[in-house]
Amino acid sequence: MGLPEWDGELTSVRHDPETGAWFVIGVHSTRLGPASGGTRAMVYPGVEDAVADARRLAGAMTLKMAAAGLPMGGGKSVIALPAPRAEIDDATWRQILEIHAANLNLLGGNYTTGPDIGTNSADMDALRTLTPHVFGRTTAAGGPGSSAPMTALGVFAAIEAGVAEAGLDGVEGLRVLVQGLGAVGADVARLAAGAGAKLIVADVDPVRRSVVADAHGAEVIGTGEVLTRECDVLVPCATGGLLTPAAAGTVPCTVIAGAANNLLTDDAAAEVLRRRGIVYAPDFVANAGGAIHLVGREVIGWSAEHVADRTRAVGDTLTEVFADARTHGISTVEAAERVAARTLSGGPLR
Incomplete structure (x- = not known):
């Protein structure tokens, strides 16, 4: 397996012949505390792609935790499934979770995990019976x-x-154009509609599209129109990699802020957005509310009210990021990375 250089601390890769699943854990940094990040379970073209995804996402988690002022490092789990989750029987899924728990236990608390794409709070309940290194449980299970x-x-x-x-x-x-109407995207659409926005939505699932459109009077467009439809605010809440440098050069909007991880394919896309005067809220800052909720409530012990206050402060962090970017003539991604770097180098947690 040929893999590129990586600046993280550890990559664990395990294959289980019986289930056909590959298990990858990327620990990018434990500088601020135990590495933390969700478990993503999905089909990948190959194990190299799963490893690359885990590493990329783990690095983003380091930046997210630091920018949010959380006493945790960055990590990520990826389970490369042999078939879509819906096609895996319950017994096989339980076996996959047992192997994942064993891998978590081997790391001895240096990495803790929660839900992500392909996993949910009920899966975290099941994992918690096998390992203590889990957060994001259901309320019924104490999470x-x-x-x-x-x-x-x-x-x-x-x-x-x-x-x-x-x-x-x-x-x-x-x-306001919201792409992706899962639990997060649908809620963002609700908040935007409540604030009086003219809502435009796109999703691959026709049921989700119709539910949000009916609830908020939203205009529905095809997913292929997301990057060409004129709007004031583009809100990507699906998977990452939406904006290449070429797409950043033509996307017809004024502001981009969404929940998708790794929204830009590279730093060049951020620079294109800067030169065009498009305000981009870096994803690892904009989507930090989930980490603040899970880590704050279950790991640190914050109240729901404090978590909500810290989450609203995402806007304050971005105001600082935007000002820094303007002052120094740099992209907002570089400015946000500077905020995280100050914390990682020993500055005060926010």
């Missing part, structure tokens, strides 16, 4: 429940900060 509402709250705070940076007078009346 804080879904992180989606706080993720959405943080994204909406990012939208408001981006709109202010762009010199626009609030969200009311703006065309």
Whole structure:
């Protein structure tokens, strides 16, 4: 397996012939505390792709934890499934979770995990019976429940900060395009509609599209139109990699702020957005509400009210990021990385 250089601390890769699953854990940094990040379970073209995804996401988690002022490092789990999750029987899934728990135990608390794409709070309940290195359980099992509402709250705070940076007078009346209407995207759409936005939505699932459109009077567009439809605010809440440098050069919007991880394919895309004057809220800041909720409630022991306050402060962090980017003539991604770097180098937690 040929893999590129990586600046993280550890990559663990394990294959289980019986289930056909590959298990990858990327620990990027334990500088601020135990590495933390969700478990993603999905089909990948190959194990190299799963490893690359785990490493990329783990690095983003390091930045997210630092920028949010959380006493945790960055990590990520990826389970490369042999078939889509819906096609895996319960017994096989239980076996996959048991192997994942064993891998977590081998790391001895240096990495803790929660839900992500392909896993949920019920899976974390099951894992917690096998390992203590889990958060994000259901409320019935003593956990804080879904992180989606706080993720959405943080994204909406990012939208408001981006709109202010762009010199626009609030969200009311703006065309807000939400791509991806899962638990987070649907809640962001609700918040935007409640603030008076003219909502435009896109999702591969027709049921989710119709539910949100009916609830908020949203206009529905095809997923292939997301990067070409004129709007004021683009809110990507699906998977990452949406904006290549070429796409960044043509996307017709003023502000971009969403929940998707690794939204930009590279730093060049961020520079293109800067040169075009598009306000971009870096994803690892904008979507930090979920981590604040899960880590804050279940690991640190914060109250729900404190978690909500810390999540709304995502907007304050972005105001600082935008100002730094303006002052130094750099992209907002570079400015946000500077905020995280100051914390990682020994600065105060936010």
